[in-house]
Amino acid sequence: MKCDKFIEALSQKVKVLEVTRQYEDQVTALVELNDLPEAVRFLYYDVGGYLSTMVANDEREINKHYALYYALSIEGGKMFEGDEIEQDEKCFVTVKVLISPDSLTFPSVTPVVPACVWYEREAYDMFGLVAEGLPDKRRLALSDDWPEDLFPLRKDAMDYRHRPDMVDHDKEPEYNFLKPEGSGMVELPLGPLHITSDEPGHFRLFCDGDTIIDADYRLFYQHRGMEKLAENRMNYDQMGYLAERVCGICGYAHAIACIESAEKSVNLEIPARAQAIRIVCLEIERLHSHLLNIGLACEVTGNYNAFMHLFRIREYSMKLAELVTGGRKTYGNVVMGGLRRDMTGKEIKKSLEILQIIEVQVNEVWDAIMDDKRQVKRWTGVGILDKQVARDFSAVGPNVRGSGIKRDTRYDHPYDFFKHIEFEVAVAHGCDVLSREMVRYMELKSSISIIRQCFELMPQTAIIIEPELNVKPENFALAYDEAPRGENVHWVMQGNAQKIYRWRCRAATYNNWPSLRFQFRGNNIADAALIVCSLDPCFSCTERVTVVDVNSKKSKILTNKDLKSFSRTQKDSPLKDIRC
């Protein structure tokens, strides 16, 4: 069967204690704690895997231990032509270790596989599990004034409604940003909050003149504790709606991944028509998300005209979603066992008309943008994501495809109806913002073709089956789909009483953030907003910037307006009067 080959290879390297199969393409291997880094490194670099997610779990009720699951998508390194695993052998291999509650430590994998860094930092935040040897042990998800000894996802830690007292502003602990050494460097904080921003994040840019030398960032200002909420309060019917609200743009991809992981852990196969309609909705979401991002990439560089045109076209994709699902943004039609809402022939016909409009107009506007040499120049060579960095940090989505790596969940692990659909994976090799936007444009076209194929092949079956909820506590599975920003991975462990034991939701951008630092390096600060935008974290906002020159000790506060106008015009650097 699938995966056996890789488990065989793994057992040559390290001692595999136990092998369990969750789904036809998912296998978990339990290894000894000390073998963990070697096991993950072997699967990652020698076999050719990418880190999909890492789940920490409090299993003291089950086996008196904490557990870590490193889920790797085994698909080949993809660094050069032919460096890829056979299509029918691609699978997910999870490396599991148990950690005793007395020691609470585990050997860090980050020194050998850099992609693990955020996951291991979060394991400390949520469970108090310390990664020995992790170079960066700062907090990740919880706020700096969160109580030191409260680990929220431990089963006995707290009620999900508990909110620890806030610390006074003057007593709030300082967050240590990683700083490069050297003199004459200007520190530039960007963020964290702006009234119009949907995702606050605080960036610290370290500059020499206008050039960014290094960057560090603090995110998770709006950590909502959804995983805790779902564990405690939600049943399977409600979870899908909660998952849909993880993201304001690619929420449907989260809902699908969440529900499918619950379906997979009970081995439930949904009807073909439901699969097809799920794909249609996912691709509609990709349409509006990519149009939004290309639009914003124009807006950040001051090309308002193109921005307005792309948003005008985007309105058609929102109309399409409204027609198909009844809601412009939250589609709310996915439940365990299938879908709640069917499509009529009339709706399909109308959808095809709208798709035609979108296709024609996107091509027109894109050609016009590509004709504009100044626009293309602003995108070219900016925010380089080196291919090796992308490989090391398991980047996903247009970000990794823009760096010449052919990674697409729809192609690597065809889910739902994708087995019947033909499409080309969009890859560009420039590694810069232009390549990422190119990938998005190519995906717009392939999305339109995928939706058309779905309509053509639409199977005539029911859209929902009565789910035989054969829930076995401790069963787990992961589910994945390709959201507009990359692969979303959800991991669900079943609990009793129609509830889940643990839900791990990993959004696409989570894998893209750690490598952003490398994309900043060597660029002009005027391009900082553009680089963040090209990552597509639904984020293009910089509120207020305090600039401190380390040498002259002069400081200056820049407003959103100042920085934005510099970003657009690249003239009159707001920093010039404080340089020494």
Add this chain to the structure above:
Amino acid sequence: MLKLLDISKKYGDATHKYPFEPYVVADNFRGKPAYKFDLCIGCAACGIACPSNAITVQFNEDQSKLVWEFDCGRCIFCGRCDEVCPTAAITLSNEFELAVKFDKNALIQRGELETQYCSKCNKPFSAKRLVHYGYECLSKANLGEKRLKEAENYLTVCPTCKKTATATSFTRGEEMVIE
């Protein structure tokens, strides 16, 4: 650059004159749930289905009324209430203009239904309309007149009293005859 201007000219205005003109939404738009009090029987199916607890069905303080309450501020427009309602008293409408001025209470919609008291213990247990609905369903079910009469009495007994009655007759060894 000029090409973009040509495109602008080609497609003209993209905006609507809203709010001076009505904005037309798709036929099956999932808007604000519309509540028809006259059809509501107080079965509380919507309250159980609602994933975000926007709908609650509870007795008021002195238990004289069964209060159906909908808080639009909590609603996520999923339409589960619409699916489960047996009498189509709640259906998703096309309405999307939900803003209220200053007063959040304006988001709350309420329906008060007459309480049904138990004919045995005189405690409130349901809405009169639900009992009536049950009777109507039974009367269409082709039952004998005597059986229907029995059912009518039976319907007004609260679940607790029903349980007690069954347990009592069972322990006494009395046989219950259903014709």
